[in-house]
Amino acid sequence: xxxxxxxxxxxxxxxxxxxxxxxxxxxxxxxxxxxxxxxxxxxxxxxxxxxxxxxxxxxxxxxxxxxxxxxxxxxxxxxxxxxxxxxxxxxxxxxxxxxxxxxxxxxxxxxxxxxxxxxxxxxxxxxxxxxxxxxxxxxxxxxxxxxxxxxxxxxxxxxxxxxxxxxxxxxxxxxxxxxxxxxxxxxxxxxxxxxxxxxxxxxxxxxxxxxxxxxxxxxxxxxxxxxxxxxxxxxxxxxxxxxxxxxxxxxxxxxxxxxxxxxxxxxxxxxxxxxxxxxxxxxxxxxxxxxxxxxxxxxxxxxxxxxxxxxxxxxxxxxxxxxxxxxxxxxxxxxxxx
Ligand code: ATP
Numbered sequence: 541x542x543x544x545x546x547x548x549x550x551x552x553x554x555x556x557x558x559x560x561x562x563x564x565x566x567x568x569x570x571x572x573x574x575x576x577x578x579x580x581x582x583x584x585x586x587x588x589x590x591x592x593x594x595x596x597x598x599x600x601x602x603x604x605x606x607x608x609x610x611x612x613x614x615x616x617x618x619x620x621x622x623x624x625x626x627x628x629x630x631x632x633x634x635x636x637x638x639x640x641x642x643x644x645x646x647x648x649x650x651x652x653x654x655x656x657x658x659x660x661x662x663x664x665x666x667x668x669x670x671x672x673x674x675x676x677x678x679x680x681x682x683x684x685x686x687x688x689x690x691x692x693x694x695x696x697x698x699x700x701x702x703x704x705x706x707x708x709x710x711x712x713x714x715x716x717x718x719x720x721x722x723x724x725x726x727x728x729x730x731x732x733x734x735x736x737x738x739x740x741x742x743x744x745x746x747x748x749x750x751x752x753x754x755x756x757x758x759x760x761x762x763x764x765x766x767x768x769x770x771x772x773x774x775x776x777x778x779x780x781x782x783x784x785x786x787x788x789x790x791x792x793x794x795x796x797x798x799x800x801x802x803x804x805x806x807x808x809x810x811x812x813x814x815x816x817x818x819x820x821x822x823x824x825x826x827x828x829x830x831x832x833x834x835x836x837x838x839x840x841x842x843x844x845x846x847x848x849x850x851x852x853x854x855x856x857x858x859x860x861x862x863x864x865x866x867x868x869x870x871x872x873x874x875x876x877x878x
Contacts, residue, residue, distance in 0.1 A: 562858030741843035743835035
């Protein structure tokens with residue numbers, strides 16, 4: 541089959557603009573599966589050849605999926621797709637899916653994720669199983685707390701006990717060492733079609749109110765009783781010092797190699813390491829996203845790194861479409877479709 545016989549589909553949210561735009565740049569038909577009322581964005585930016593509307597994605601997904609199969613569409617998952625459907629439902633989807641479904645379980649289970657990242661040779665912040673052992677700054681993260689809202693910091697067991705009172709009944713949290721340094725998100729792309737790992741871009745997040753607390757004096761912060769939160773509002777592009785690049789390539793290789801030991805196909809496509817660089821340039825990774833992340837959105841027209849490698853604007857969305865196109869042309873689609 542010719543690649544033009546396929547369509548590329550995604551859910552209208554998160555990174556859909558660049559996924560659809562990138563697919564069009566590569567010559568694919570595009571389908572935006574969009575919540576009713578949100579279609580204006582995808583119409584305005586003219587990225588979707590077709591829009592399929594829904595009111596409740598989870599309830600209507602089986603029906604929508606039939607249409608996707610009829611249209612020979614490949615679904616590109618992103619954060620919204622996985623968080624709305626849940627990884628179990630995603631594993632059961634039948635339309636062509638770009639990415640490894642097996643990896644979703646590893647990514648969504650904290651213990652499994654940690655094992656994978658440790659096997660990959662990454663440095664991870666320490667986890668405190670018992671709050672009585674807190675002997676350094678820690679960040680308390682609630683599972684499912686969207687975008688870091690409600691996270692809090694403690695320095696001692698007593699401080700923890702005092703602050704956790706506000707969250708009575710919610711015991712789904714992790715106590716993690718707070719790494720003092722700068723947040724940095726590294727966006728990778730690994731293609732099994734050409735067996736190559738690329739660094740696409742880096743970003744840092746713009747979080748409310750963590751990114752503006754420094755705008756008022758410490759004295760006022762205390763008097764007003766500000767509680768830090770990490771509500772994501774946007775992404776800021778970054779370049780890293782060039783001497784860090786070999787290290788970042790090694791980290792990416794480690795993650796891909798380790799993923800092959802945990803699932804047959806391993807990790808491929810777009811993925812992101814999320815962590816903090818301390819003053820000794822150690823990178824502590826607190827999370828991996830095994831798919832396209834919103835931090836790649838500033839680079840719809842390419843990043844400084846993709847500019848070095850490609851003679852044309854190459855977003856992560858477009859890189860995904862290119863991978864699919866090459867997979868079709870080289871008869872290797874089975875490597876990248878689950
Ligand atoms: P997700 O990426 O799943 O949406 P989230 O936004 O809920 O996750 P995290 O990304 O884990 O939460 O953390 C939110 C923010 O808290 C980070 O961007 C970072 O600024 C800060 N942070 C998280 N973990 C640490 C840590 N161990 N040390 C220092 N800062 C941290």
